[in-house]
Amino acid sequence: MLRLTVKSVRGHLVRFVLTALAVTLGVAFVAGSFVLRDSINATLDNLLNSATKGLDVKVRGLPTKLAGQDGPRPQVPLALATRLAAVPGVARSEPDLRGTALIVGKDGLVVRNGGAPGLGFAYSPDSASFTLVKGSAPTGPGEVLVEQSTLARSGLAIGDSTQALIGGTARQVRITGEVTFGALFGATAVLVDRATAEQAFAPGGTVESISLSAASGVSQEQLRARVAPLLPASAEAVTGKKAADEATTGFQKGLGAFTTFLLVFAGITLFVGAFIIANTFSMLIAQRTRELALLRAVGASRGQVFRMVVGEAVLVGLLGSAIGIGFGLALTAGLKVLSKATTGVEIAGGLPVRPFTIVVSLLVGTLVTVVSAALPARRAARIAPVVAMRDDMIPAASSVRRRGVVGVVLMVIGALMLAAGVLPKHAQWASIGFGAGILLIGTLVAAPLAARPLARVIGWPFVRFGGVVGRLATDNTMRVPRRTANTAAALMIGLTLVTGISVIAASIKASVADVVAKQLTADFVLTTAGSDGVPATLAPAISSLPGVDSVATLSRVDLAVGNVRTRATAATAKGLADTMNINVVGGSLQSLGGSRVLVNQTTATDHGWQVGSQLTAQVGVVAGPQRLEVGGIIKDSPLLGPLIVDRTLYQKAVPASRQQDLVALVRLKPAADAGAVRADLVSAVKPFLVVSVQNGDEFVNAQADQVNQLIGLLYALLGLAIVIAVLGIINTLALSVIERTREIGLLRAIGLRRNQLARMITVEAALTAVFGALLGTGLGLALGVAMQHALGGDGTFDVLSISWGTIIVVLLSAALAGVCAAVLPAIRGVRMNVLQAIAAP
Secondary structure, eight states: OHHHHHHHHHHTHHHHHHHHHHHHHHHHHHHHHHHHHHHHHHHHHHHHHHHTTTOOEEEEEOOOEETTEEOOOOOEETTHHHHHHTSTTEEEEEEOOEEEEEEBOTTSSBOOOTTOOEEEEEOOTTOSSOEEEEEOOOOSTTEEEEEHHHHHHHTOOTTOEEEEEETTEEEEEEEEEEEEOSOOTTOEEEEEOHHHHHHHHOTTSEESEEEEEEOTTOOHHHHHHHHGGGSOTTEEEEEHHHHHHHHHHHHHHHHHHHHHHHHHHHHHHHHHHHHHHHHHHHHHHHHTHHHHHHHHHTTOOHHHHHHHHHHHHHHHHHHHHHHHHHHHHHHHHHHHHHHHHHTOOOOOSOOOOOHHHHHHHHHHHHHHHHHHHHHHHHHHHTOOTTGGGSTTOOOOOOOHHHHHHHHHHHHHHHHHHHHHHTSTTOOOHHHHHHHHHHHHHHHHHHHHHHHHHHHHHHHHHHHHHHHHHHHHHHHHHHHSHHHHHHHHHHHHHHHHHHHHHHHHHHHHHHHHHHHHHHHBOOSEEEEESTTOOEETTHHHHHTTSTTEEEEEEEEEEEEEETTEEEEEEEEOHHHHHHHBOOOEEEEOGGGOBTTEEEEEHHHHHHHTOOTTOEEEEEETTOSSOEEEEEEEEEOOOTTTOSEEEEHHHHHHHSOGGGOEESEEEEEEOTTOOHHHHHHHHHHHHGGGSSEEEEOHHHHHHHHHHHHHHHHHHHHHHHHHHHHHHHHHHHHHHHHHHHHTHHHHHHHHHTTOOHHHHHHHHHHHHHHHHHHHHHHHHHHHHHHHHHHHHHHOSSSSSOOOOOOHHHHHHHHHHHHHHHHHHTHHHHHHHHTSOHHHHHTOO
């Protein structure tokens, strides 16, 4: 039986190769996810090794507790580094002076690597992290060192002068040297002298931590025990190993979420591929009925036939999985290039392929193939030896009507669960998730019931205007509804996700535009791209410009009330009144100040808060609980979030070196010339390098561009599922052409021309693709609307928007994909010899 299995695969090699490709693309995601994870791990190890080189003990603030979790750490006094240097066993005591720093390159643009941050450090000649390789150390505020890759990107050289933004302060600097660092993950780095660093990165006389190196013969634990008694109550000392382990754990947590994200798409592609595998094996077994019957007649048992078919699936799965590992390496290399181009994060850990990756990829791909082929294999084993040798024998199929009824029932249950999940105040993600899954399964089960009527409707234009060719193609599509539905299922799943994501994307953009139109009354918005915040020194610099009436800044601060942790917005009552249209439903906007806060309506309702309610909160790094009072309740606003605190509390809760603004909102004087004021603003923000001046429409477009980048990435990943679906159409059509060899020969004999045959196969493919696209689009719209309702309600996602242009493009693309999928089967069909085709069994 093993020899028969191998010969069977070789005899249907092209069909099995196409099936293996469905496995290959799914396994490529699995292998690529693990290879990318290991590559990032290697890069992180290099980064941590460089950052912790020479670190034996780290002195840092004790974390505040926010909702039972570690919150921000207060900073430690800068002067503590000098006292710790006198402790016996301390070879080096260095405050960790770091912040943000950016320079302008030779082309006049800020030197950045996508969205990666710009880091600033204090240079120390005995630092184990940075190594001076060329030039000399900086000696004053006008001199800097530049990290090697950053200098290469800038196009500048040692001795050149340029502009720099160091700790939020713009200045003219000269490059005095070049340094190297183990790994920066795509970030840029600029180093300054100690005095400049203290001024820029420790304006309040405090730093995030102090790094200690032990003298020879002193262990990390011994050194930690010696310095711990000298620390203030708000600080702690940990060994370098513990600090490195904590950093690794934090990175691994984020990395795990990223790996899960990729594995989700791997699951989608494998799920889509499973339909193709099952469909292919079903059709191959139907075509090999006589062959399998002869095996039964000469003594093969049901178990042997079953094992032979499963053995074919194992060979296909192993082949597809092995190729998929290679594709996974290519996918990883592409993702690394994409990461560097879009986010600036450079993953330099190579392409490590560990035994775990190989074993898991082979097991997953083979298991999916075997499970998908199990039902067709069972059907093959049940073929009766004598009855199956009849020419007109077709393996019995389950009733399409019975299957349709089951599917409709599942669809109703899924729809009810979706509806229950989006009722006001009952938006439960579990209900939506299970409802979506049941609705999808129900649609897949009921699809054969809809195949004939939908194919008749879709095929009407071809029948009306395509004559006999259109009629034949439509009849062929309706002939075996289960096959049509199974072929279209793969495309349906992919387009369900594409359509659902398009609804979410369009709704996000429409919601942002609605918020800006209704709530923002400022004339200009000053913001930055990526993770950079607006420097806190900017608002004072522009508030005195001619024509500027008011400048309001919005910042973020960590805050916890009881077990609820959130990011509160810091603002002033006057700033909010001047630049935003806020609907107050209780209390007053002017009550914001000191310990009085504003709360949005949803948060107040959820917690039973009213005007005058007393709250006990932990805010930022402020020691001890703070007594806050609800001074006003406002309508939900995505710009402000759930809770608004006064700027004075923000300034206490966030160290001076970390203070920055999310946006700065500018209102003009009534008679001011907007064009002239904009020109003044552009000139004023130019030294700050990363700040842009936008009006309301430009701000909306900028937010939409960020959404488009994310959605574009999702579409690209889903594209592989669409490719697999197209492969399924190719496979099914090719097998259908083989199955109908005699029929095609007879049609050719009675006058059907080659071009008519090619058109017939093409129309069949287009009908199948559009059938799947219609089901997927309808299902995707339902899921997208449900998601929008579940996410809405707090002002962030309240506008439902459907991009009908995208829907039309999806349907047309599906039809085009069907036409492309028909090329190879059509070529095979038109090349058939008419006499040989008629004589075929």
